[in-house]
Structure formats: C-alpha cells, structure tokens
Amino acid sequence: MQENSLRKMQDADFLYKKIVAMSSSFFIDDTIGEVERFREEANLLLNGIRGTDAVIGIFDHLNYTPVLEVGEKEFWGELPEVPQAERMIQIMSLLEKEYLTFFTDSVKWFTGVLEDIPFEHRMNIQIFHCGIRYKLLDGKPICLFSKGSPIHYDENRKFNYTFNYVQNINHLLKKNFREYWIRISHGENSEYVHTFHSQDKLYSNKDLLSVREKEILKLIADDLDTKEIAEKLYISINTVGNHRGNMIDKLGVRDSTALVQMAKMAGMI
Template sequence: MSSSFFIDNTIGEVERFREEANLLLNGIKGTDAVIGIFDHLNYTPVLEVGEKEFWGELPEVSQAERMIQIMSLLEKDYLTFFTDSVKWFTGVLEEIPFEQRTNIQIFHCGIRYRLLDDKPICLFSKGSPIHYDESRKFNYTFNYVQNINHLFKKNFRYYWIRISHGENSEYVHTFHSQDKLHSNKDLLSVREKEILKLIADDNDTKEIAEKLFISVNTVGNHRSKMIDKLGVRDTTALVQMAKMTGMI
C-alpha cells in the first residue's frame, strides 16, 4: 500500500487505499480472504475490503466497536487470544532495537471463529507495517487475512504467532498458545527447515535421508514433529504454511 497517502501520521485518503485493496483482492479471487488496514494505536480496523464475504452479514457497528464484534465470534477455546497475544506482541515490539526495526512481518495462524451461519473459520493473517515514525515505531499495518480451515487439523486447538524483522528477516520471535512461551527462536529448527525445504523441492523420504546422512526414520520423525507443532493436516499443508509464514 502507498505510504504517500499518509498526512501527519494519519491516513489522508482512505478511498485511494480502498481502490488499491480492491485491486489486490481481485487478483486473488477464489480465496476466502479479506484485506485491510489495522490501527494498532486504537486496536481497530480502519479499512476492510471483502469483509462481508469473509465474516458474513454482521450488524452494522461503529469502527470503535468492530473488534468487539469480531471477538464475539471467537470459539470458546480462544477467548483469551486477544489479551494474551496483545500483551506478548506489545512486549516484543518494545524489545526490538531501532536498527532492527525494518522489514517487520507479523503472522497469526490457527485462531478459530464460528460465524453466525455456523461456518467455521481458522484464521491466517499477515501484517506489514505501512508507516513508521522517526523512531521506527508504527501504528498501522496492511493486513491480509485468509481462512485456512482446510489446512489445519480439526482437533488442533492452539494458535501460534511469528514475527520476523531485520534487513534479511534474520530476527524471529514466536508465541505458541500450547505453552504460552515467548521465544526468540523460530517454531521450526534449522534441521527441520532443511528437511522441509527438501520436501518442498519434491525429494522423497529416502532421498532426503541420503542427502543429509540420516536415517529414513529420522526424516519421518522430523516431519511428524513439524506437523504436530504447527497443527496442519499433512505434509502438503506443512509446506504451504511454512512458505506463507516465511519459515522457508
């Protein structure tokens, strides 16, 4: 989105933002997605495109009440998602030194909602800051949100968050609701990523074992561990989620 649309740290031309978002959404027709701008200072969306198709025909509410409305759709296992994640997210941002506050990407995966028509949604979102102040702090992110219910196991009742930043996205912070621990390490280990990249390159288990000088059983154990950790249905979903969240 065009940062030139900002005037004195506020969005000056919302309709031009909407035009850009509509163009982007038209390019990904066929997916269950919504695009928008999120105000982190007031914790509310200031623009949504495709929201009615995504969230359904919800009653009209004010912008200030929008997040309360969306929170009301959370499944009961996720009722503490907003408080837990915002507390963690705020702490992470405060820890990032000035020189590392570049190329920030924020990913949320696995939060479950139940729409008014009883349709289940398992949410993936990617947030990218679109305007920084002189200290490289941001108030607004451009958000892409997609329903990934088809990629996650039905019995996986957790969510995870990944933040990457730095010139080459070399710094990572993660949060997994299963243990609620803040980590400066990625969700997947270096070895797991190595194996997953080979899987993504269409190598079978035997080929991977030979290339890495490990046993076939070890490859299989790593694959199972990654699937269980991320909560995805199968290897195909594992590769897709790792790519969507920048892990490989």
C-alpha cells in the same frame, strides 16, 4: 485448494508492495490524511484478490480497529452494521470459547516484543498468526491464518498501520488441533524471529521450526522422498520421519503438503 492458498498469499505480497508505495503520499504526521481517497485507491488494488475465503485490509494499531476491509461480507457473513470503533468487538464475539483470551494475550506480548526491538532491527517486520478459530452466525467454522505488514513507519521506525491478509485455513489444519501460534520476523533479511505457541505457553526468540527441520522441509518442498532426504543429509529414514511428524504436530497441519504450504505462507522457508 492448498496451492490456491499459497497463490493468494503471493498475490497479497505483490499488492502489499503497491500499497506501501501508494501510502507514502497519503500519510501526514503518521496518520492517513485523505482517508477517503486512500480508501478508494486501496479498494481498487485489493479487489484483485478478494474472495469468500480471504479478507484483505488496513489495520489501525493505535485505535485497534480496521480502517479498510475488502471481502469482509463474503468472509464473515452478513453481520449487523456497527460503528468502526466496535468492529473488533463484533469479530471477537465470534471466537470459539477457548480462544477468548487470545486478543488480550497476543496484544500484550506483541507490544512487549516491539518495544524490545532495537532501532536498527526495526525493518521488514512481518506478523503471522495461525490457528484462531471462530464460528460464524450460520455455524460455519473458520480457522484463521493472518499476515500483517507495516505500511508506514515514523522516524523512530515505529508503525501505526499494517496491511493485513486474513485467510480461512480450515482445510490445512487438523480438526483436533486447538492450539495457535504467532511468529514475528524482522531485520534487514528477516533474520530475527520471535514466536509464541499456545501449547507450551512459551515466548521464544527461536523460530517454531529448528534449522535441521527447515533443512528437511526444504527438501520435502523440492519433492525428495524420505529415503532421498536421509541419504542427502546422512541421517536415518526414521530420523527424517520423526522430524516430519514433529513439524506436522507443531504447526497443526494435516499432512506434508499442508506443512510445506504453511511454512511458505509464514515465511519459514
């Protein structure tokens, strides 16, 4: 299940590159010109990774609404038909009660972050959200991980549309983890990072994981055990264990395997 989560993310990244290439011929004055043709061609591409645990689409940030969704009925269930402008309100109605302020809080923060990014750093922007919980009409719990990547920039390197990949990661997170976190990376090598974690309510220009934690996590991903990692980094076994536990707690994942998967999905390693 966890390997499948990462594979779908890799497939989505591959399709994103195709969508970006395709979108250049459809945008006119920073809006989608031939919407229906764009929708048809994007649907053909996105159908390749549709499934019951993921929904893929294109989101309009000016009007705060999806202009294209693939796999939405399998993912969200049979919801009543509503006008496109009301789609996000419908999805927000499924939020569990402790997350009701997520959208307003995250949009406010996200807007501020984008405004503060200098022109020369406005490239390779990626937006990750993790841990938002919903309950579908049939009672099924959904815990979201999403990745958004701009598909079109204007002359000031501002964007109106993102390619969005959203997946149910209920199987990767601890049931009692009721927090959420956001990560934005950008720059020529995605070297600049902005984060928010609901546990401490802190907005930061530092990553969710420290340099040392990432170093240890990469070795975990390379299948080294705790003793081997301790010897390689000249630290104690207890120190390795403490770092591992801190990373698991911070990201809210179930175990070390889920930790590696989540870090890769969110671009941290």
